[in-house]
Amino acid sequence: ASQAQPTRRGALIVVEGLDRAGKSSQCEMLRDSLWQKGSPVKYIRFPDRTTPIGKLIDSYLRGSSHQDDHSIHLLFSANRWEVAKSIEDEIASGTTVIVDRYSYSGVVYSAAKANPTLSLEWAWQPEIGLPRPDICLFLSISPEEAAKRGGFGVERYENEPMQTRVRQLFSTVFERQEDVSIIDAGRSITEVALQIQATVSDCIEHMDATAPLRK
Numbered sequence: 148a149s150q151a152q153p154t155r156r157g158a159l160i161v162v163e164g165l166d167r168a169g170k171s172s173q174c175e176m177l178r179d180s181l182w183q184k185g186s187p188v189k190y191i192r193f194p195d196r197t198t199p200i201g202k203l204i205d206s207y208l209r210g211s212s213h214q215d216d217h218s219i220h221l222l223f224s225a226n227r228w229e230v231a232k233s234i235e236d237e238i239a240s241g242t243t244v245i246v247d248r249y250s251y252s253g254v255v256y257s258a259a260k261a262n263p264t265l266s267l268e269w270a271w272q273p274e275i276g277l278p279r280p281d282i283c284l285f286l287s288i289s290p291e292e293a294a295k296r297g298g299f300g301v302e303r304y305e306n307e308p309m310q311t312r313v314r315q316l317f318s319t320v321f322e323r324q325e326d327v328s329i330i331d332a333g334r335s336i337t338e339v340a341l342q343i344q345a346t347v348s349d350c351i352e353h354m355d356a357t358a359p360l361r362k
């Protein structure tokens with residue numbers, strides 16, 4: 148009788164970075180390269196602006212509505228929680244999921260507001276229990292390189308003082324975090340894409356794909 152193969156789960160890959168680091172293009176290129184190698188793969192992004200909670204977030208980011216700092220923080224987190232189960236299901240079924248922004252953006256952007264009752268520690272609490280990434284790629288660009296890439300957009304957070312605090316807090320958070328790969332995203336799109344592909348292949352090769360996703 149034929150023996151069922153042990154099911155290999157997919158990987159959870161998170162891509163983080165400052166605004167204009169090139170995250171979205173790199174996520175698309177990574178998705179395409181995994182797809183070409185024959186792995187089932189899905190690309191999602193946070194915030195997911197299409198859900199009811201996502202619509203509140205979108206309106207806040209576009210400056211059309213005001214929210215208390217804690218309240219919007221919890222909405223961003225809830226926006227991840229409402230998708231968490233479907234991420235787990237995809238991964239259990241063998242699909243690799245690439246996520247454009249996750250809990251790290253969540254804590255860093257909120258803590259960057261320097262609200263005295265919104266510390267990094269406070270900000271982490273609602274993230275606890277979400278599926279934990281197998282790898283996080285941090286796309287790092289210098290402030291000089293960021294400036295070369297043109298002006299900021301019009302959304303909330305897209306200004307120099309905020310981005311400077313976000314950059315500092317990302318370093319603080321990633322110093323304490325395992326499984327983070329810092330990618331120099333100041334190079335050409337192709338060079339960055341190749342490094343990302345190599346890093347992800349290495350991660351997928353070495354992870355225990357028979358063990359469930361961590362929390």
Ligand code: DGP
Binds near residue numbers: 252303
């Ligand atoms: P994007 O659609 O990737 O450009 O993200 C929109 C903006 O929202 C961007 O400036 C980063 C910020 N952001 C993403 N996730 C979170 C989060 O969980 N909390 C907060 N406060 N900001 C976030």
Ligand code: NA
Binds near residue numbers: 166167302
């Ligand atoms: Na943005």
Ligand code: NA
Binds near residue numbers: 170247
């Ligand atoms: Na993005």
